[in-house]
Amino acid sequence: MLSLKVAASWPLTSRLVCAGLLGALLAAAVYLGWLAGLSATLQAAQDEEARLRVAYRMSQMKADRLPVLREQQRQAAITLASLERQLPRQQEMAALLSSINQAGLDRGLHFALFKPGPAKPATLQAHYVALPIAVQVRGGYHAIGAFAADLARLPRIVTVHELALVAGNDGVLTLDAMLHAYRLPDATELAAQAKLPPVTMSPLPRLVAPLIAQAYDAADLPDPFGAAVQAVAATQSAVAAPDLQRPREVLESLALSEMLMVGSVQYEGRLSALIQAGGRVHVVATGQHLGQDHGLVMEISEQGLRYREVLQEANGAWRERRGGIDVQAGKAAKPLMAEAQP
Structure with a gap:
């Protein structure tokens, strides 16, 4: 039996066979190591291929949406220009x-x-x-x-x-x-x-339709404030409360003391007064309102106009007051008679 301790004394044939077996084992080990590295490289290439395929599909989807995005960009530019035109300098x-x-x-x-x-x-x-x-x-x-x-x-x-x-x-x-x-x-x-420091911008909101301003069309609906005030006044005073739902006229924003009658004119077949107030001259006819206390023009002549006001007391009762604006010497409005509360 051959012993490794005396391998040098083995026959030449035995030594050649052992050397061949050892070389084959070393070659097999080298091959297996190379094959493992090649397998890892193949797996990485396959993963990269999958990633590139996904990126390609995403890019293709974005390319398909490009016309839509360009249209949205155009609409956004139009909206921005419209908004900037509404901003004065x-x-x-x-x-x-x-x-x-x-x-x-x-x-x-x-x-x-x-x-x-x-x-x-x-x-x-x-x-x-x-x-x-x-x-x-x-x-x-x-x-x-x-x-x-x-x-x-x-x-x-x-x-x-x-x-x-x-x-x-x-x-x-x-x-x-x-x-x-x-x-x-x-x-x-x-x-x-x-010069302001940069900030993180929040995501843009979704596009919404532009707002279109509408005219006020609720004038025929009840006044939620006026109904209660009229109910209280009706129970406390014999003088009829004014129509609090009525739209206010231009001259009702000014006090009667600020008004002057500067003349009269025939307007639309009837005599109208020329009232100077607020830096302007207004044509006022019988039946129009003026002053801040529901003043109503009752009569107009070339000498002046007469009006009737309806005032509310602290207790909620209504009372009537009459007055006039004379045209002579540009006199301002003055009360002519104040009726006592019934």
Whole structure:
């Protein structure tokens, strides 16, 4: 029997056979190691192929949506241009404030407060400057509703915030609100905006249809404030309460003491008075309302006009007061007779 201790004395044939077997074992080990590395490389290539196939399908889907995305981009550009046209420049803000004030006067509202505040500068998220305006207006329910609708229909963007609506003893509502008028930033504000640190933007909201301002069409609905006031007045006074649901006329936003009769004119086949108030001359006919206490024009002559007012006392009772505005020497309105409360 052959022993490894005396391998050097083995026959040549035995030594050659052992060397061949040892070489075959080493070759097999090398082959198995190479085959394992080749298998790992193949697996990595297969994984990369799968990843590339997924990326290809995703890119193909995006390419298929490209016309839709381009159309959305075009619509977004149109919407942005339309919104920017509604933003005035700083030198145009005076005209916008005047338009807001005139919208309220045209509805017969009286502005007790109209106070613009400091502008809120543009940010990286808001590319506009907001000007807050504290307002307090007095008038009828439907007149205030129509005023809000008129603000929405202005050619510039004006929003209403922090509304508070309170009914007075005379049935006239008081609206406290904060309006926001928006404008484009000027060069200095744009430079300050560019220096702001970058921020993380939230995902864009989904596109919605543009808002379309609607005309006020609720004038025929009941006034939720006026109904209660009229019910209280009817039980406490023999003088009929005025129609608190009636839209206020232009001259009802001004006090009678601020009005002057500067003449008269034949207008539409009847004599009408020329009343100067608020820096303008108004043509006033019999049956129109003026003043802040439901004044009604009863009679007009070349010498002056006569009116009747309906006032509400602190206890809710209504009383009547008559007065007039004489044309001689431009005298202002003055009470002629105050009827006692029944």
